[in-house]
Amino acid sequence: MSNTYNITIIAGARPNFMKIAPIIHAIVKSKNEGHAIDYRLVHTGQHYDKNMSGSFFEQLKIPVPHTNLECSGGTQAEQTAAILVAFEKELMANPADLVLVVGDVTSTMACALVAQKLHTKVAHVEGGIRSNDWTMPEEINRLVTDSITNYFFTTSETANKTLRASGVKEEAIFYVGNTMIDTLLKQRPNFKAPKIWDELNLKEKQYIVMTLHRPANVDEESQLKDMIAEIINHTKDLPLIFPVHPRTAKILERLQISHSRLHTVEPLGYLEFNFLVERAKAVITDSGGITEEASVMLVPCMTLRDNTERPETMTLGTNELVGTNPKNIQKYLDKLFAGQWKTGQDIPLWDGKTAERIIAELIILSDA
Known part of the structure; x- marks a missing residue:
């Protein structure tokens, strides 16, 4: 492994790309500022989406993935198994210091599992989120992922409390905000x-x-x-x-x-x-x-x-x-x-700077 801190970033479905885009931009910025940090973007291909064409990546300034594992279709078990097999080969061929997963799709859980079995640390962006509805496949994905995650990047104080209650140590929780909102605010114009x-x-x-x-x-x-x-x-x-x-x-x-x-x-x-x-x-x-x-x-x-x-x-x-x-x-x-709908207020740290905070923390961790 070189002295560069190598992060493998996982995206499996369209919403994942909205969440990882600002993280990649922050890594590139940090690298340009002289930090020894780099990334590899892995698309598991979990969701085939005809709207995910070149223009989608262009519009949102998302770099085209380094690889697509093409694990689409099948039952929950078939898809999980396909991602496990394909990502294990990918990570063995391209080792990383950290595997970063986002959200709660099947790819999130499967890639976290592969990483830990290959003794690679896992960071979960949107860790600690819960619906408490076990009929949702996403809830199972969240529970499994968070049970084998090393670093949790959270969107809310509620998520922090959930993680603490499940025994996660304070130093593993980083309250940073919401990268989905980074993309929204950047693209709003x-x-x-x-x-x-x-x-x-x-x-x-x-x-x-x-x-x-x-x-x-x-x-x-x-x-x-x-x-x-x-x-x-x-x-x-x-x-x-x-x-x-x-x-x-x-x-x-x-x-x-x-x-x-x-x-x-x-x-x-x-x-x-x-x-x-x-x-x-x-x-x-x-x-x-x-x-x-x-x-x-x-x-x-x-x-x-x-x-x-x-x-x-x-x-x-x-x-x-x-x-x-x-x-x-x-x-x-x-x-x-009747004009009686509540007016919203600012949600703490949902300010467009979440990805910068995540990468700042990862640089500190990489030096530790």
Whole structure:
């Protein structure tokens, strides 16, 4: 191993790239300033995403990965096994001082496991996050990853408390903020209108953005039908913009769910989607990441889930946990239209400088 501190960075799905982009920028900056630090970016290929083209990397100034392990498809077990086998070969061929994993996808857990078995230290960005819902594969990934992590980079004081309660020593916890927000704040000036903005002649604060992708919401056909009916019935005359995953699109078609105000569109690019969110009257979602982005942009957000691993979006942000009972939706929409939605406030350390703090800590660790 050379004197350079070599970090292997893992990304498995599109949201991971938003989280690692600022970390890579901070490493390059630090290297240019004379620090002996370098990185290798490994894309496990966990999610095949046709939107992850060259333009995606270009738009977000993300370097193209050094390698793609191409471990897409299969069951949870098949995918985990494929990543374990492929990443073990990768790490043996390209040893590192540290493997850095982000978020809570299968790649996060599998690569942490490989690293520890090859006696390589692991850093987990977004460590300590919990939904306490073991039916979510992501929750299992978080629990396993955090049980074998050496350094935890956390987004909130809640995460710090969770880690302390599980026996993690204080010196392993680094409260740094949220790298997803680094990307959001950096890219905010570059947001651009998607085609539907002009096609529907959308106006600021005069439409609602929807996203639904969790199996509990979209695979239960009667549940999906009831949720969308409630949303349509209580959003007055506002257009509903619904970027739809192809799988969900098929279900909507089969259920014959359609309405003149419900506009389904293909999944949007990062800059186009956040352009819509920033200008929306509200967002209705079951995604964790979108609740963070909406909170920072002070856009009212309703989460159609019974739990959240990001409580700070509720205590400080603009997010409310509506639950999965469709009958709950009306009272939150009534509150929105009555002008009674809470105003968000700044979330500590979600300031666009998280990645710089992470790399500053890693440089100290590398010298230790």
